[in-house]
Amino acid sequence: MADDVLRVEDIVATASLDVRVLAGGDGLRREVLWAHSCEMKDPKRFLGPHELLMTVGLCVPTDPAEQVAFVADLDEAGLAGFMLGDHDPAPPLSAEMFAEADRRGCPILLAGEQVAYAVVARHVAAANSSTQSLQVLKLSKLYHVATYANRDLRS
DSSP states (O other): OTTSOOBHHHHHHOGGGOEEEEEOGGGTTOBOSEEEEOOSSSGGGTOOTTEEEEESSTTSOSSHHHHHHHHHHHHHTTOOEEEEESSTTSOOOOHHHHHHHHHHTOOEEEEOTTOOHHHHHHHHHHHHHHHHHHHHHHHHHHHHHHHHTTTOTTO
């Protein structure tokens, strides 16, 4: 995290998280602001830009063409990528899905079987908390300056 922004590559590089890249490796520099678990049919509705989808695979379609569309939808919604658990509910992932992820640079990650999603979410939250605190402080300072700008034109 040299530039104070958590990236997908930072999650992969954290050995204790046991996460590896399956496809979309060109997107490892994507920023991650939040990580959230979702099993709903259309997860992009419940997540926002720069968020990492964590799933056991229930929301991942089984048909290869639908898997390609799934990756495209997540990428176009601005998600950081998605992390699939190494669990039984996960459908087989197709070569077409991997090719689409590679083409788009949309990371598909695999979490080890013992990885608790809450641990990944806490890691992301902790990594981003100091940056977010600084942003709030800067915003507060701007409000303060704007409030008193009419009283002291020189400042």
